[in-house]
Amino acid sequence: MSTSENDASASQPIDPAVQAELNRLRESIDNIDAAVVHMLAERFKATQQVGRLKADHQLPPADPARETRQITRLRQLAQSANLDPAFAEKLLNFIIAEVIRHHERIAEEAGGTTTSGAQASGAQASGA
Numbered sequence: 001m002s003t004s005e006n007d008a009s010a011s012q013p014i015d016p017a018v019q020a021e022l023n024r025l026r027e028s029i030d031n032i033d034a035a036v037v038h039m040l041a042e043r044f045k046a047t048q049q050v051g052r053l054k055a056d057h058q059l060p061p062a063d064p065a066r067e068t069r070q071i072t073r074l075r076q077l078a079q080s081a082n083l084d085p086a087f088a089e090k091l092l093n094f095i096i097a098e099v100i101r102h103h104e105r106i107a108e109e110a111g112g113t114t115t116s117g118a119q120a121s122g123a124q125a126s127g128a
C-alpha cells in the first residue's frame with residue numbers, strides 16, 4: 001500500500017485542530033505502550049525467578065491449574081473493564097506460552113526434565 005487514499009500523510013493537509021487531537025491521543029497511546037512494555041518486563045522478571053525455583057526443585061514448567069484460575073480471574077477483570085474477555089484470555093495464553101518456553105529452557109539448562117505435562121501446551125492450543 002504505497003500510494004493509498006488510506007495513507008493520511010499522502011492526502012490533503014489535516015485540519016490543525018484534528019491534527020492536535022490526533023497528536024494528543026497518540027501521546028497517550030505512546031505512554032500506555034511504554035507502561036505495557038515495562039509491566040511485561042517486570043512480569044517476565046518474576047516468572048524467570050519462578051522458573052529457576054521450579055528447576056531447582058524439580059517442579060514441572062507448566063501449572064495448568066494455576067493457569068485456569070488466572071484465566072477465570074482475568075476474564076472477570078476484563079468484563080468489568082469493558083475489555084473483550086476472549087481477547088484478554090488470548091493475550092494471557094500468549095504470554096503464558098512464552099513463560100513456559102522459558103521455564104523449559106531453564107530446566108534444560110539445569111539438566112532437568114523438559115516435560116511440561118499434557119495441559120502445558122493448552123496455553124498454546126487455546127488461542128495464542
Ligand SMILES: C=C(O[C@@H]1C=C(C(=O)O)C=C[C@H]1O)C(=O)O
Pocket residue numbers: 047050061062063064066067070095096099100103
Ligand atoms: C509462572 C508460573 O509458571 C507458568 C506460567 C504462568 C504465568 O505466566 O502466569 C502460570 C502458570 C504456569 O504454567 C507459575 O507456575 O506461577
